[in-house]
Amino acid sequence: MQIRYECDLTGEEYVTQKAWRNASLKHCPLHPEGGCGFTRNGTYERCFPPGTRIARWYCRRGHCTFSLLPDCLSARLPGTLAEVEAVVGRVEQARSLEAACSGLRIEIELPGVLRWVRRRVQAIHAALNTIKGLMPERFAGCEPLLGAFAEHLGVDGVLPVLRSIAAPYLPSLPAPLGFSPRPSQGGEPNRSHQHPAGPDPPALLV
Numbered sequence: 484m485q486i487r488y489e490c491d492l493t494g495e496e497y498v499t500q501k502a503w504r505n506a507s508l509k510h511c512p513l514h515p516e517g518g519c520g521f522t523r524n525g526t527y528e529r530c531f532p533p534g535t536r537i538a539r540w541y542c543r544r545g546h547c548t549f550s551l552l553p554d555c556l557s558a559r560l561p562g563t564l565a566e567v568e569a570v571v572g573r574v575e576q577a578r579s580l581e582a583a584c585s586g587l588r589i590e591i592e593l594p595g596v597l598r599w600v601r602r603r604v605q606a607i608h609a610a611l612n613t614i615k616g617l618m619p620e621r622f623a624g625c626e627p628l629l630g631a632f633a634e635h636l637g638v639d640g641v642l643p644v645l646r647s648i649a650a651p652y653l654p655s656l657p658a659p660l661g662f663s664p665r666p667s668q669g670g671e672p673n674r675s676h677q678h679p680a681g682p683d684p685p686a687l688l689v
């Protein structure tokens with residue numbers, strides 16, 4: 484289970500500072516009363532950004548592992564939220580999806596690039612739509628687009644800020660912003676993807 488690690492570092496700073504060492508979970512999310520054999524369970528590695536590690540806890544009674552994901556990193560997808568935001572922002576500003584994709588991920592063919600980009604755009608726009616619905620008083624009149632949210636919030640990096648604003652809803656918001664494995668509506672069929680290191684859940688959006 485992924486848990487938010489509240490931290491305002493960039494991905495690079497998180498790695499440089501080895502900030503997973505400062506992550507803490509005071510009690511078991513399943514058994515706040517304690518007595519369940521809740522214990523720190525080391526870290527696991529993520530490949531991107533290189534050197535990333537994620538702090539992890541284990542509840543013996545619940546047979547459940549908890550990973551503390553910092554606000555800068557994508558859930559169920561390699562890399563940072565800033566990288567996802569750059570791709571989605573590029574699509575929002577381009578005249579077409581194809582135009583936005585030119586020059587992106589040149590190591591794969593255009594149909595693959597389109598799928599790669601479309602999954603990210605759909606997941607983020609679905610999350611923004613859901614947040615708008617859950618917090619109408621805060622986002623009424625705001626289009627469910629990153630550009631509109633950025634302007635509304637007065638920030639450049641929208642997604643890490645939304646981890647904070649929408650914190651209570653993260654378990655039900657789609658990855659890579661939220662922690663739900665549920666793919667965005669209208670997406671392509673899931674393909675299982677072997678996570679390169681550690682027991683992170685499969686990356687549904689890769």
Ligand SMILES: [Zn+2]
Binds near residue numbers: 511514521543
């Ligand atoms: Zn527990």
